[in-house]
Amino acid sequence: MATHIKAVGTTQAKKPLEVMDIARRDLQPDDVQFQILYCGICHSDLHQVNDDFGLGHFPMVPGHEFVGRVTAVGSEVTSFKVGDLAAVGCIVDSCGHCHACRHDLEQFCEGEGGTTLSFNSPDKYMDSMTYGGFSQSYVCKEKYTLHMPDSLDLASAAPLLCAGITVYSPLKHWGAGAGKTVGIVGIGGLGHVAIKIAKAMGAHVVVFTTSATKVVDAKRLGAHEAVLSTNPEQMKAFASKVDIIIDTVSAGHEINAYLNLLAIDGSLVLVGLPSEPLEVGAFNVVQGRRSFSGSNIGGIAETQEMLNFCAEHDIVADIELISADQINEAFERLENNDVCYRFVIDMSTLG
Template structure:
């Protein structure tokens, strides 16, 4: 085992603090990564503060990881020392079930299911610890190459926010004839607008205010509406082929379902506190669907990174030092960020 520096949550009501954690020695198929940047995802905050009721402390969050390979196991063929690489929301799966064989490792149905980058029991008898640390050891299959043209700080959030948006856009075959609405213009939404526009879709942003309209149009949206003004949405009924909901709040889904065209789908990406509620009539009328999507598998993540690199897409970020992490959490909760914090791990 090797000891490395990290920032960890030790209780739901305490700030994150600097401490040391242990990393396993790289095995034959493992890659040792020196982390240069890590994104701050709202899921990190939910976990640190036990909002979902399953956190085991201490926990080191962070699943938007970019860094350099500093050592590889003898059997590693995918990566070499010096490569710039990334790690996303999960670091292991069975690789044998139908989901894994299809490249949907996030839906692994093996005995342990998917192993999240932090907060999961791993096959080595411990709990996974994430990217708020100087180094991490990950099996090579779950390590992805970062294209040369993507700056590390802008690439890091793509490993969660980017693939979370790209995956359903590809699954529902969004292209030049598609009409897409994105609910929310935060860390996920601002990347989703860029990707959907680059795919050729006509994109509308549905946001609680118009404060980010200029950004949304700059990212490629052709329309931007305030959800606080119900009259402004009246002419959107029956318009959209696909609606992506990035908001982690319980919305009036029946209202948004009415904006779908015949055969349209609303995809839930956010994780609200209470169960979703929708009337059956909202589904049966015009054969509309309510679906969900969770990040994306390794092949889709690699495809997404190449797509973003080829189209000049990246997250808009504010880079912080790791000793600013607790202040960053408070600013995320206050919606005081456009659009993603990324920690520079050299500050450790």
């Protein structure tokens, strides 16, 4: 059995999104059902609907950073009740017993089928792929449903479910904090949240951007210093001085220019997803015992930790709130980098 609801999705790659009907599974004993209030638009959504990575299955309903209010719970659910706030990010299921899952790293699940994502993954309960948060409601296992702190503005907090955890996880893993200099490459949906989180962790935050206007905005967002990366003299001033660099850029760029900014034992962590390989010069990592690493979102426990941290420090994304009928326009603007810094859909407008 299933419940049919309205959603916004597409039937083929690079085709405009439209209102459609989709099916949600009926409540299982360990399920939480909630009405979706707000859903962020991530660059990954754009990649998926364009099938840029060749992994798209259609019809597709994007959306993997959304918050709502619980409307029903299964008979075995103990941590949610009707009326509570709930949220879902990228992960909605995993095998639960592999090495990664046992260590709260569900994003790296090694079991059969791997991690089930909130959209465009094989659905274990329905004869279809999972459908995401561009929709009226969602059903998720309690274990993978997050508690959204009620102190945060819900619309502005929705992007934390992807952008927040994507930068929080490497900042925590590589030890950002007092006495460390953290560089943020790129000020977009990920980068602007990384500035806020790194500063709240106590680090000295330096932003590197190709945009002169964003040099100014970086200070508003909380950066201690901002560097125009196209200026050789400004870049040279930070050579061998940065402990951790979070690289949020999803386009091709000269990675060696940033590797050379790392201090001894420094790490550059890639969280953006360039479609083409990045060429790394051997001497740029050998010199100073530098590391070039990557990070991919975070597990469920760490995502909840991130939400609690952001509530404690009053951290949310800078957003532009849109209605459901503006989604295609938002995707076009996102493709042209015309957003400061995240679109969020008011799902109540999907009537």
